[in-house]
Amino acid sequence: MAFAPSPIPSRTQYVLEAIKHDILTGGLSPGQALVETELAARFGVSKTPVREALKTLAGTGLVVMSQYKGATVRMVDADMAREVYDVRLLLEPEALRRSITRGASLEAARAALVSADAAADQAERSLANREFHRALYVPCGNPLLARMLDEVRDQAALVSTVAWAADPSWHREADEHREILRLAEAGDTDAAVAALYDHIASFVLRAFPLNDEENQA
Missing domain, CATH: 1.10.10.10 (Winged helix-like DNA-binding domain superfamily/Winged helix DNA-binding domain)
Structure with missing residues (x-):
């Protein structure tokens, strides 16, 4: 038992x-x-x-x-950030695809957007952003997949904290969140998944750009 x-x-x-x-x-x-x-x-x-x-x-x-x-x-550097976001890129778009395919409710994601807009400080905004992403992947129908993404949520939030300190770009991310949700609620699965992938990939690239040696690799 x-x-x-x-x-x-x-x-x-x-x-x-x-x-x-x-x-x-x-x-x-x-x-x-x-x-x-x-x-x-x-x-x-x-x-x-x-x-x-x-x-x-x-x-x-x-x-x-x-x-x-x-x-x-925990220290945040480019390697740590890319490791965390690589996991997200591998798992999160597929989880969203499954959530949309199952016709899951995304009301919790919409509520998280409202909370992010009304956030009083960076911590509240970070927590609301994490809840937005979680509301997209939790209804995927695979609890193990959802738990794997849950395990990197706090680390992703720490990366965001460090990145926002250098470049407060949360307004851009909020606009991207709204577009992802719009596409998901419209049932445009491929476009929503692509928008989510680009959202995750572009954030870590903006925050921790590749250096010349990495670009040439």
Whole structure:
């Protein structure tokens, strides 16, 4: 008999969400040390919920745990960004194709667009953008495919945070989201899939352009 995982205690969840918010708003920079005692004092908790929160964030790829350096915010470089977005390019367009073919409801994607437009800060916008993409792939009919994409969601959001700090291009991405949804709701499967692929590929290329050596390879 399979058992469901235990829910995260409320204090740990509170600390986890607060740290994630700081990472996704740039309040905690890539490479910055996450000292348990400092975080525990800041949030008014013991070190245990902080430690558990950091372990969870390490599992999602936002934090790196090292025996010698402790916990740090994950660094974002071109290789990391391209690895994450390569996975998305391989899986996400196919998941959208299946969602459209199944005639799945995309109301959650439309709601996410509204939330992104009304976002009060970068973290809220990032979370809404992730919910938009998730609403496209979750109804694909293959739970394993959806879980695989879920596993890179936080890492993709971290890439976006770093990229937006250099080039606040979320208005462009929002327009692309609206066009993807329009095509998907119209049942134009091939065009919607192509638009999603171009959206993902163009973002990482704008944020981390290939250098001359890579272009010649």
